[in-house]
Amino acid sequence: xxxxxxxxxxxxxxxxxxxxxxxxxxxxxxxxxxxxxxxxxxxxxxxxxxxxxxxxxxxxxxxxxxxxxxxxxxxxxxxxxxxxxxxxxxxxxxxxxxxxxxxxxxxxxxxxxxxxxxxxxxxxxxxxxxxxxxxxxxxxxxxxxxxxxxxxxxxxxxxxxxxxxxxxxxxxxxxxxxxxxxxxxxxxxxxxxxxxxxxxxxxxxxxxxxxxxxxxxxxxxxxxxxxxxxxxxxxxxxxxxxxxxxxxxxxxxxxxxxxxxxxxxxxxxxxxxxxxxxxxxxxxxxxxxxxxxxxxxxxxxxxxxxxxxxxxxxxxxxxxxxxxxxxxxxxxxxxxxxxxxxxxxxxxxxxxxxxxxxxxxxxxxxxxxxxxxxxxxxxxxxxxxxxxxxxxxxxxxxxxxxxxxxxxxxxxxxxxxxxxxxxxxxxxxxxxxxxxxxxxxxxxxxxxxxxxxxxxx
Amino acid sequence: xxxxxxxxxxxxxxxxxxxxxxxxxxxxxxxxxxxxxxxxxxxxxxxxxxxxxxxxxxxxxxxxxxxxxxxxxxxxxxxxxxxxxxxxxxxxxxxxxxxxxxxxxxxxxxxxxxxxxxxxxxxxxxxxxxxxxxxxxxxxxxxxxxxxxxxxxxxxxxxxxxxxxxxxxxxxxxxxxxxxxxxxxxxxxxxxxxxxxxxxxxxxxxxxxxxxxxxxxxxxxxxxxxxxxxxxxxxxxxxxxxxxxxxxxxxxxxxxxxxxxxxxxxxxxxxxxxxxxxxxxxxxxxxxxxxxxxxxxxxxxxxxxxxxxxxxxxxxxxxxxxxxxxxxxxxxxxxxxxxxxxxxxxxxxxxxxxxxxxxxxxxxxxxxxxxxxxxxxxxxxxxxxxxxxxxxxxxxxxxxxxxxxxxxxxxxxxxxxxxxxxxxxxxxxxxxxxxxxxxxxxxxxxxxxxxxxxxxx
Numbered sequence: 001x002x003x004x005x006x007x008x009x010x011x012x013x014x015x016x017x018x019x020x021x022x023x024x025x026x027x028x029x030x031x032x033x034x035x036x037x038x039x040x041x042x043x044x045x046x047x048x049x050x051x052x053x054x055x056x057x058x059x060x061x062x063x064x065x066x067x068x069x070x071x072x073x074x075x076x077x078x079x080x081x082x083x084x085x086x087x088x089x090x091x092x093x094x095x096x097x098x099x100x101x102x103x104x105x106x107x108x109x110x111x112x113x114x115x116x117x118x119x120x121x122x123x124x125x126x127x128x129x130x131x132x133x134x135x136x137x138x139x140x141x142x143x144x145x146x147x148x149x150x151x152x153x154x155x156x157x158x159x160x161x162x163x164x165x166x167x168x169x170x171x172x173x174x175x176x177x178x179x180x181x182x183x184x185x186x187x188x189x190x191x192x193x194x195x196x197x198x199x200x201x202x203x204x205x206x207x208x209x210x211x212x213x214x215x216x217x218x219x220x221x222x223x224x225x226x227x228x229x230x231x232x233x234x235x236x237x238x239x240x241x242x243x244x245x246x247x248x249x250x251x252x253x254x255x256x257x258x259x260x261x262x263x264x265x266x267x268x269x270x271x272x273x274x275x276x277x278x279x280x281x282x283x284x285x286x287x288x289x290x291x292x293x294x295x296x297x298x299x300x301x302x303x304x305x306x307x308x309x310x311x312x313x314x315x316x317x318x319x320x321x322x323x324x325x326x327x328x329x330x331x332x333x334x335x336x337x338x339x340x341x342x343x344x345x346x347x348x349x350x351x352x353x354x355x356x357x358x359x360x361x362x363x364x365x366x367x368x369x370x371x372x373x374x375x376x377x378x379x380x381x382x383x384x385x386x387x388x389x390x391x392x393x394x395x396x397x398x399x400x401x402x403x404x405x406x407x408x409x410x411x412x413x414x415x416x417x418x419x420x421x422x423x424x425x426x427x428x429x430x431x432x433x434x435x436x437x438x439x440x441x442x443x444x445x446x447x448x449x450x451x452x453x454x455x456x457x
Numbered sequence: 458x459x460x461x462x463x464x465x466x467x468x469x470x471x472x473x474x475x476x477x478x479x480x481x482x483x484x485x486x487x488x489x490x491x492x493x494x495x496x497x498x499x500x501x502x503x504x505x506x507x508x509x510x511x512x513x514x515x516x517x518x519x520x521x522x523x524x525x526x527x528x529x530x531x532x533x534x535x536x537x538x539x540x541x542x543x544x545x546x547x548x549x550x551x552x553x554x555x556x557x558x559x560x561x562x563x564x565x566x567x568x569x570x571x572x573x574x575x576x577x578x579x580x581x582x583x584x585x586x587x588x589x590x591x592x593x594x595x596x597x598x599x600x601x602x603x604x605x606x607x608x609x610x611x612x613x614x615x616x617x618x619x620x621x622x623x624x625x626x627x628x629x630x631x632x633x634x635x636x637x638x639x640x641x642x643x644x645x646x647x648x649x650x651x652x653x654x655x656x657x658x659x660x661x662x663x664x665x666x667x668x669x670x671x672x673x674x675x676x677x678x679x680x681x682x683x684x685x686x687x688x689x690x691x692x693x694x695x696x697x698x699x700x701x702x703x704x705x706x707x708x709x710x711x712x713x714x715x716x717x718x719x720x721x722x723x724x725x726x727x728x729x730x731x732x733x734x735x736x737x738x739x740x741x742x743x744x745x746x747x748x749x750x751x752x753x754x755x756x757x758x759x760x761x762x763x764x765x766x767x768x769x770x771x772x773x774x775x776x777x778x779x780x781x782x783x784x785x786x787x788x789x790x791x792x793x794x795x796x797x798x799x800x801x802x803x804x805x806x807x808x809x810x811x812x813x814x815x816x817x818x819x820x821x822x823x824x825x826x827x828x829x830x831x832x833x834x835x836x837x838x839x840x841x842x843x844x845x846x847x848x849x850x851x852x853x854x855x856x857x858x859x860x861x862x863x864x865x866x867x868x869x870x871x872x873x874x875x876x877x878x879x880x881x882x883x884x885x886x887x888x889x890x891x892x893x894x895x896x897x898x899x900x901x902x903x904x905x906x907x908x909x910x911x912x913x914x
Contacts, residue, residue: 264721272799284824309781323780324766342729367741
């Protein structure tokens with residue numbers, strides 16, 4: 001019996017024997033061991049072995065068996081191309097035909113157009129038609145992640161006939177735990193869970209037990225919205241419809257977990273100013289490529305601040321100690337701006353922000369900014385007095401910190417809200433803008449005040 | 458028919474009529490409208506109305522009906538206490554008894570011990586025993602999020618008898634889509650999906666169709682590990698066992714989505730240095746309370762840098778322009794440190810990092826740091842030359858940036874890995890440490906070099 005052993009984080013399966021059987025061309029032993037594994041563990045091994053061994057696998061496993069590995073989200077986008085190149089094109093096409101349509105489309109979307117066309121031509125006609133129907137949906141919409149392998153029943157069926165339909169559909173359908181009820185025009189009118197079906201009497205009519213208040217999503221809806229709907233309502237699947245309520249597909253909970261995970265990685269990588277963190281880097285060059293764009297942009301923006309400080313060269317030449325607090329003030333403004341930004345971005349992502357008016361939100365952020373600014377200012381005046389016995393310098397730094405935190409907090413929440421309204425992803429561009437804006441404003445206030453009171457310092 | 462209208466983000470239900478029927482004490486009309494709604498929409502209304510109206514609801518709805526609302530993760534932890542105080546204690550106790558055990562435990566864990574005890578005493582004995590059994594599991598472990606409402610069958614049953622057991626268990630069980638098979642000692646030996654059951658012939662023995670390679674998790678395992686297991690394997694539920702493989706409970710996919718979401722919010726809020734972002738703030742004071750601790754800690758740490766710069770007062774007094782680049786250098790070090798930190802923290806969270814050796818990872822990060830540092834340094838030397846026609850000053854800034862990025866990148870990935878190894882949450886403390894460390898090192902290098910070459914500037 002195989003099982004994850006949680007104590008040492010290892011999957012206990014006989015990896016060595018598996019690789020050995022591959023190396024010795026012992027096809028029977030290999031298949032016996034390999035097909036016992038869960039597809040996730042098969043994928044782990046498949047990704048791990050050397051290309052020559054993987055090429056043997058394509059002869060030892062049917063396209064259908066390999067399809068189970070490719071169904072998983074475990075394979076990186078970059079790896080798809082490498083693996084597919086190792087395979088015979090006809091074999092690959094047959095593998096795609098054996099995948100659930102939504103997953104096949106996910107992989108195909110990562111490939112070049114010409115490659116996709118050649119696979120589609122090599123495929124049986126039925127699968128090719130199904131895949132083509134989904135390929136044209138825009139990325140990140142409900143249509144792009146839905147599958148067409150679901151079970152529908154006419155609303156005048158009985159439980160008995162519904163169960164027969166289900167039994168026949170079971171091997172193909174992605175989920176059989178929800179059965180969708182349609183009218184004569186194929187419009188969605190209800191949903192029945194398998195739980196309800198097995199409890200009900202066999203002669204009961206479906207329309208008498210179905211739930212008519214079915215929650216559906218539009219095919220054009222954003223995938224993150226769909227994910228939130230499934231999360232909020234605790235669904236295992238949600239039906240996808242067009243504007244006329246015709247049923248087009250379903251989206252299942254496992255796909256939604258991947259969407260939520262990607263979304264979280266995405267917001268996180270933007271806050272950290274890394275181009276893309278959804279795939280983990282295998283070498284320094286690809287990692288550097290993802291980090292450099294932001295570092296360079298931030299450097300150019302940072303030169304603006306340097307330029308501004310340069311303009312106060314004379315003031316600093318008179319009281320050099322002033323320079324010591326520039327990073328402190330800019331840093332604090334940056335920190336409070338990031339806090340406000342993160343709260344706003346996360347609030348938009350989890351839809352918490354939609355529940356209330358934007359004006360109230362900004363008012364509250366202004367209050368938060370004033371409150372935190374005031375406390376930090378008092379704190380810093382005290383710190384500087386204790387450290388340097390300088391009261392006026394402390395007051396200067398304190399005043400700069402108060403104003404900077406106030407401005408940083410308001411801009412940190414206003415800019416992402418504004419971008420969200422403009423249909424721009426708020427996480428994308430607001431980070432560096434806000435930081436630069438805050439740096440500029442806070443140093444301007446600080447050095448401006450310092451220049452005005454220079455005679456007193 | 459109700460349905461989410463994705464175009465305007467609104468739930469179309471007749472909120473006004475609902476509130477009106479409450480105000481007019483029209484219990485029949487209220488119940489008719491209210492019970493048609495999905496529990497998620499009921500919860501939305503329940504949270505929204507005034508306390509007096511909510512108090513009416515406790516008379517109009519049975520504890521069981523209210524339980525459906527409390528099952529959802531939609532109610533904030535802080536709100537539980539308020540709502541429970543509005544209710545009669547016996548009513549509340551009966552409501553808990555009617556919830557799925559895992560969800561009841563979730564809510565009870567947020568309350569005071571004495572309050573929990575009083576609810577348990579008022580409850581029927583069976584429910585109280587079930588809840589008590591789960592209450593003692595440590596927070597954030599598999600035990601604390603599992604439910605004991607699952608279906609088990611003996612391994613010598615037939616499909617027919619299994620279906621009978623399932624039908625009887627269906628109204629109570631949290632999921633009936635997996636049925637767990639146990640031996641005479643209640644040890645988990647296999648799993649059968651409802652899909653397999655309805656396809657199989659009625660006289661088939663369970664042990665001949667069950668999957669013996671069942672993936673289970675230990676009751677003491679961390680909930681994030683469980684979440685990753687369910688995500689990787691695309692499960693709808695996973696069984697929880699003790700060291701002797703006795704079945705103790707199951708964890709379902711809907712609970713896991715909440716765990717992944719919390720985890721993401723948690724990492725995100727730590728990167729942004731906000732104490733807790735899992736609940737959205739309703740007023741400035743609670744928001745300020747969450748942001749101030751980090752702001753103040755960072756201020757104190759920032760004083761270290763200010764102190765260090767202060768030590769170079771004389772150098773700056775001679776060449777005041779030097780001060781202009783301090784925020785640029787410290788900022789760039791901070792940015793690259795945050796990037797490396799975020800990649801490491803996210804890699805640990807998604808388990809991507811476990812696949813490879815830590816040494817290789819650090820080597821790669823060193824390479825990334827050198828690469829990005831070098832490119833940024835060359836870039837900045839050019840920028841400063843174009844802007845100020847200063848070559849030596851540019852070289853100074855460039856050298857400081859190269860070393861700072863290199864150190865920041867290595868510490869940004871080493872510190873979280875080290876903390877993870879020490880079983881401390883890497884996201885928690887590494888952020889401000891890394892930033893301060895980088896600030897100190899980068900300014901030390903910069904001003905140190907400047908002092909050494911001051912005669913040439």
